[in-house]
Amino acid sequence: MAEVTPGKIQIMRVSFAALAFLIIFFHLLPLDTQVRSWAPPDLIICLAMAWSLRRPDYVPVLLLILVLLMADLLFHRPPGLQTLLVVLGCEFLRSRSQPQHETTFAAEWLSVALVITVITLLNRVTLSVFAIPRAPLSLSGIEMFATIATYPLVVLFSQTLLGVRKLTAAEAEILEARK
Amino acid sequence: MAKDRSQREDYTTPLRRLLVGVACLLLAALFLVWRIDSPRVERFRAQLIDAVVPNMDWAMVPVTGFVNLFRDFQSYQRLSEQNRELRSELRQMRAWKEAALQMGQENARLLDLNNVRLDPKLTFITGVVMADSGSPFRQSVILNVGARDGIQDGWATMDGIGLVGRISGTGRNTARVVLLTDAASAVPVTIQPSGQTALVTGDNSTAPLLTFLENSDLVRPGDRVITSGDGDVFPAGLLVGQATLDRNGRMRVRLSADYERLEFLRVLRHHGTQVIRDPGGLIVPAPGANTPRARPGNLELGTDSPASGAAAPGVNGADNG
Numbered sequence: 001m002a003e004v005t006p007g008k009i010q011i012m013r014v015s016f017a018a019l020a021f022l023i024i025f026f027h028l029l030p031l032d033t034q035v036r037s038w039a040p041p042d043l044i045i046c047l048a049m050a051w052s053l054r055r056p057d058y059v060p061v062l063l064l065i066l067v068l069l070m071a072d073l074l075f076h077r078p079p080g081l082q083t084l085l086v087v088l089g090c091e092f093l094r095s096r097s098q099p100q101h102e103t104t105f106a107a108e109w110l111s112v113a114l115v116i117t118v119i120t121l122l123n124r125v126t127l128s129v130f131a132i133p134r135a136p137l138s139l140s141g142i143e144m145f146a147t148i149a150t151y152p153l154v155v156l157f158s159q160t161l162l163g164v165r166k167l168t169a170a171e172a173e174i175l176e177a178r179k
Numbered sequence: 180m181a182k183d184r185s186q187r188e189d190y191t192t193p194l195r196r197l198l199v200g201v202a203c204l205l206l207a208a209l210f211l212v213w214r215i216d217s218p219r220v221e222r223f224r225a226q227l228i229d230a231v232v233p234n235m236d237w238a239m240v241p242v243t244g245f246v247n248l249f250r251d252f253q254s255y256q257r258l259s260e261q262n263r264e265l266r267s268e269l270r271q272m273r274a275w276k277e278a279a280l281q282m283g284q285e286n287a288r289l290l291d292l293n294n295v296r297l298d299p300k301l302t303f304i305t306g307v308v309m310a311d312s313g314s315p316f317r318q319s320v321i322l323n324v325g326a327r328d329g330i331q332d333g334w335a336t337m338d339g340i341g342l343v344g345r346i347s348g349t350g351r352n353t354a355r356v357v358l359l360t361d362a363a364s365a366v367p368v369t370i371q372p373s374g375q376t377a378l379v380t381g382d383n384s385t386a387p388l389l390t391f392l393e394n395s396d397l398v399r400p401g402d403r404v405i406t407s408g409d410g411d412v413f414p415a416g417l418l419v420g421q422a423t424l425d426r427n428g429r430m431r432v433r434l435s436a437d438y439e440r441l442e443f444l445r446v447l448r449h450h451g452t453q454v455i456r457d458p459g460g461l462i463v464p465a466p467g468a469n470t471p472r473a474r475p476g477n478l479e480l481g482t483d484s485p486a487s488g489a490a491a492p493g494v495n496g497a498d499n500g
Contacts, residue, residue: 025235027313029243030320033441035360035385039315061199065206073224074231075314076355080209087206091199130214133362135316136383143315 012058015162016051020044020067024074039139041146044071045086045119046154049112052090053097054164064090078132085122089115105152113148120144221348229350232310232321239310301414303337303445304328309353318361318381319344320441325352335406335413335447341435342366342406342419343444356444359387359419359434367409368419368432373397376407379419379432386423386431400424404432414449 023043044067051059068083093115097103120140127134134140158164213220254261306322324330326349334346336356344364348355357364364381370389375397381387392398402422408415420434 024313025238028232028235028310028321029239029246030308030311030441031243031246033308033311033318033320033358034438035318035383036315061195061202065202069206070231073227076224076312076317076319077314078210079213079220079224080206084203084206084210087199087203132214135362139315139383 009057012055012162012164013060013063016047016059017063017067019047020071023047024071028074039143039146041150042143043147043150043154044068045116045147046151047158048086048090049093049115050151050155050158051164052094053108053112054158054166056094058164059090061087061091078127081123081126082119085119089119105155109148109151112151116144116147116151225348225350225353225355228321228348228355229325229353233323233352236309236323301447301449303447304330305443305445306354307443308441316383318358318364318383319347320356320358320444322354322356322444322446323352324446325350325354327351329448330354330446333412334449335417337417337445337447338436338441338443339445340418340437342413342417343436343438343441345413346446354446358438359432360385360438365390366419367407367412368404369407369415370398370422371403371405373402376409377430379404384431385438386425386433389422389430389432392430395430398422398430414447417447 027040048059048064048068052064064087065083068086069079071077072079072082093111096111097108120143124134124137124140209220304324306324306328308320309323310321312319322330322336330346330349332346332349336343336346342359344356344358344361345366346354347357358381359366359379360381360383362381362383364379364387366379367376368379368389369376370392375393377389377392377398379387380390389398389404400421400423404419404422406413406415406417406419418435420432420436423431423433425431
C-alpha cells in the first residue's frame, strides 16, 4: 500500500531521469571511437515504454520530453524528431493499455515491437523527406531489433528491482481518492 | 466510484491531450527550425554540451580509465604471445629506424640546402578526448578545448601521425571533432605519387571512400593520401593514410591515425592559405607589405621590375611555407 504515496511517485520520477542520465553517460564514454558494425539497443526508449505502460504517473510527458530531447542533443541527432516520435508512441501505448484489463506480456511485447518499428520507419522516412543524411539501413535495423529484443529484460529489471508494476484495483482506488 | 473516476477522466484527459499536442507541435517546430537554420540550433547544442559534458568529466575519467585498465588486463593474459610478437616487430623496427635516421639526416641536409622555412603559422593546441558521439550512427568525439583556447570551426585535428577530423561545433570549453569516418565528412586530398586529387568521403565504415577520382587506374593500393588544401578546407600536406582496394573494387583510405584509441588530439591553428585570384599576378602581396612603392621618376623601369619581383617571393615564402 505504500506504493502510491506522492513521495514515492516523486522518487520514481527522479529515478527515471537518473536511469536515463546513466544510460546517456555510458553512451558518451570515449571507449569506442572506432566505427562499429553493430548498434546497441536504445534503452531509453525501452525504459520509457515499459514505464508508461505500467505506471504512467511515473513518466509524465514533460519529463519524458526533457530526457529524450537531452539525449537527442547530446547524441548529435536531429533535435526533436526522435523525441516527437517516441512521445507519440508512448502516448499511443498509454491510451491503448487499460489498467483494469490484465493483458498478457506477449501481447504487450507485440504492440511495443510494432510501435518501435513504426518509430524507426517514420524516423527514416522523415529524414529522407527533409534530405538529411541517414544512418545506414543495416545499423538502424540492428538497433531496432536489439531494442525490441531487450524490451523484456528492461521490463524484468523495472518490475523486480524497481517495483514498477501495474497497480492493483485497490491501489488505483487509493490513488484516485488522493487526487 | 467507477462513475466518479470516469468523470474525473473526462475532466483531465482533454487538458492532458492539449498539453501533449502543444508539446508535440513545439518538438516538430524545433526540428523544422533546426532544418532551416541549422547553425543557430547547432550553436545551442554546442553550448548545451559545453554545459553538460565537462560536469560529467569527474565520473567519466575514472570509469573510462577503469574499463581501459580491464581491457589492458585482458591483454596481459596473452603476454608471452605478445612478447614474441613484439620481439619480431622490434627487429624489423631496428632496420626501419636505421633507414629513418638516414632519411632524417638527408632531409635535414636538403632542407638546409633549400633554406626552407616551414610554415610558422601552423601551430597546434593539444586537447584530450572527453566523450564520443554516443551513437553508432555518428562518428565524432568531444575535446576539452574550446573557444576559450581559440579553437575555431573548421580547423584540422590530428593525432601524432595522421589526420583525424575537423572541428565542427565549439563551445566555450569543449569542441566537437567530426571524424573522417563520419558520413558527413568529405576532405579534398591528393594521392601521391600520381598527384591525383580526390575526396575522402566517410561512410560510417573504418576505411572512408576515395570519391571523385579522375583516373583510378593511376592510383594503386599503398599510395600515400595527403590533404590537398583545395577549397581552403585544411592546410595542404597533412597525412591522411594509404589507399587500399576493398572487396568491391572501390578505392578506400586506410587511415594513419590510430582510431582505436583516440586520446590526445592536436588541433592545428589554420588561418587560411593565400589564394592568387588575379590571373596575371603570380605573387600575392603580403599583408602589410607596401610592394608597389612610388619610385623617383629618374629611375628606369628596367631596373625597377626585377628588383621588386625578387624581393616579393622572399616575403611570400615565409607566409605560404
